[in-house]
Amino acid sequence: MNFTLTVDEPNLKSSEKIIKRVAVRAVITENNLILLVQSNKGDYKFPGGGLDVNESLEECLKREVSEETGYTHCIVKDKLGKVIERKTDEYEELALFEMTSHYYV
Template identity: 50%
Template sequence: MVEKRRLRLLKERLLNMYFNKFIGIEKVENKHIKVREAVRAIAIRDSHILMVHSNKGDFKFPGGGVESGETHVEALIREVLEETGYVNTVVGDKFGVYLERREDVFDQSLHFEMNSHYYMCECMGETVAQQLEGYEIEQGFTAKWITIEEAISQNERAQKLSDHNGWIERETYVLHKILQFVRGESERVVKK
């Protein structure tokens, strides 16, 4: 009985998403898959969206990897705090999932799979200093409220550069989906 209810709730959740995108290697033969679960925040306020700007000129959604023992909600609250400084984040419905599978650049015997889960969020109240580390510091991550159209335009410009960030394709795809949603042009569907 509990299992049936869990499966029904999962199905309802999937049917309420606006996208379920897969790119990369579909068939995996004779290789193990290293999976990274990630969560990303979609926070919209007064026709602006909260994004993280890099010194390469692109924008990404606040978020990152889910650590061992964390739920998606816990990871998202932590990541938003670290990357934007927002202390109060309310996590809402899942908007979609973007799954990428490629050969692992560090180990040729593996495939690397990144499952990015996007959630509607509300970021409010006070902000504190960002808690960046490693490549986030190197790339000069700064939080910025920007229109969806501006973020798309900047990402499309940055994607033409030879030294662009690997996340641009994914983030631009999701920005387009959000723009369709905001304009009332999208339906809740789950398609690849």
């Protein structure tokens, strides 16, 4: 399975600038349970985070899983897909923020 989902903020207006960020997320399951981490906003998400400069998606995923869960023996398997989210940037006027998150088993 490999999906691509695009989610745009309702009533999204055109922008002069697009700020892009790439992230990677791990879908970790065991015994029909899914591992999620609680964010600082109180919601739950798949472990993962933003890609650093000159870092591969696999390197990023291993680092983020280790940082967020303490699990250091992460084996990256199949890519499930990606989600592209677009919304008005919170910090820069007339800018659009686009986050592309890649999901892996």
